[in-house]
Amino acid sequence: MKLQSEIVEVGGYHEAVELFFQRRWSDGLPIVPPTEEKVTEMLRYVGRDPQEVLGEIPPFNGVATIEKLAINSVMAGCLPQYFPVVIAAVEAMLDPKHNLNGTQTTQSGTEQLIIVNGPIVKQIGINYGDSVFGRGFRANGTIGRAVRLILWNLGRNFPGDPDRSTFSHPGSWSFCIAEDEDSSPWEPLHVEKGLSPGSSGVTVFCCEAPHPTLAHGTVKQILISICGAIAGPGSSNYVFLGGGTEILVVISALNAEQFRREGWSKRDVKQYIWEHSRAPYGKIESTGMLTPTELAGSSFVDLLWPKWIDRSSPESLIPITPSPEDIHVLVCGGRGSWCAVCHGWGYGGLAVTREIKIP
């Protein structure tokens, strides 16, 4: 197999690790040196042309070939069996609907969350239970990191230059989970998004770090807690409403049982959240963020908000998204009295789902 990337001769393993730090080919953590042997192994598993181009990763617009994806996946510590997930995630991010250029450079603190569904979850051991957003599982850690290294090395969105994220969040190291389809009373997320039952899929959604909220009891009690966690007037979703506004709600395996007992559909849940997570127009306006200095007198309300939004008084209640369908609902996590909310950027990074092509 003929590879086309530049080859660098190094003295050994530790020298390779140091070289990648020096050349800024690392995200700040040590990497697994991508030898020709390891990269070829990754490529042979998927059986795709190494020079197949998926697209260009902004803002540097480095060309994303299967070979470059394989190199970065080896660096992250992926097994070859994880590589199809990485490829599908990059394909999803390159969908124009996702606005990768915006997410790579925005001031907001959102990062790409990779959500995996289908048989591949158990086949390769992606965690969907306790500590689902945390550490401890090779598949979660390395798939998430592979995607971040691809964005780093092909997109070159370095902090401040030109990535203007004010805070970012730890998901910029690795942010990969799976849905607990066994515990969910509903169809899996990827099937809801159009893939066939029995397939494996990945959904990429650019969002803030999870905001956990104590939640247990009846469905209404759980949803009251979730809606309270959503409705902060400083959420960029309210400001950029209509510009690309979505949100993810995560329900723990324990709480999912209550939704099953009371017979709530996913549509019921989305509708309730959409109606009850609204913030008063006056509070949003009082933050000053609808008319920031940079807009020089214009307002995001006039630029972006749907015309049907009622803002006739300070008490008018503004929804977190333009429609209930912009609220994504996922079941995962441990058997604890918690749910979580992951706000989107508000200006893009929309959820895109792609099938994982398993060789």
Added chain:
Amino acid sequence: MRVLSPVGVTKYVEAKDELAVRPERLTGKVVGILDDGAGKEYQDRIKELLMEHEPARIIHRIKPLLSSPAPPQILDGVVRECDVVIVGTGI
């Protein structure tokens, strides 16, 4: 040990890192504004200020997305039609 570079190839490697020549004045020039959606009042004020310099005309093109570069057809258009283009609002 031989290791492979993870960095992508980009067409921008050919881009020149130098500024284009600036005209001494805008009088008689075709001036373009590449609007990234920051709002009508802002753009109107820019046009007012530009008119004080008596350009031949002002061409106003709007990017479809504030948070992404203008698509090539818009960029090619302003390069073709204008002597000078104002880009960006500082957001």
